[in-house]
Amino acid sequence: MCEEEKAIPVSMVKALAGFEQTNDYQLKKVPGNHLFFWLESADGPSFILTKPAFFFSDYKVEAKLGDLEDLATRGEQLEVYAIVTVPEKPVEMTANLMAPILINEEKGLGCQLVLHDSQYTTRHYLFPPEKRRHCG
């Protein structure tokens, strides 16, 4: 529980929309929590991330190889994260599945990919309606 979580430096190959002033972030686990991560920049924004696979088992990211050229070469692994928006009632938190964050953890590179022609939106509830009604 108390062990210091190691941070991975992540340099965005393209700035995140709305945050053009910084490209340098640190990725670390939320202590004691396997589902969420922090993506923080020193002087800029901080985001909570999750891995869509935890909550959306059929989530798929399709991209052309050319779109990922700056991020990874063939055979390198890319981790898929989604930015989580936490509203006043945390149980109504949503994940942005339309624009996932892809991270090459080995090289410390990341980018927000826009899934142009997918059915995903910027707000997918992480929890089902039953749970959202009872909690928070």
Next chain:
Amino acid sequence: MLILSRKPGESVVIGENITIRILQVKGDSVKIGIEAPRETTVHRQEVYEAIMQENRAAAKVDKDIVSLLPSKIDE
């Protein structure tokens, strides 16, 4: 705003590296093809704005929120 008339198959060149070609006009919809360098991002405007808005909303997160995050999916 510069306004140009183009027919399907014709193009517009912006700067040295960006070409926009009109591919098809069908009813009230125009299909365009865009060639741009990799470092130039191209998005549908409403999509770009939605993502920017959501990024900004997500960045407003309070650091203390972590204590409220579930650590298991089925609680």
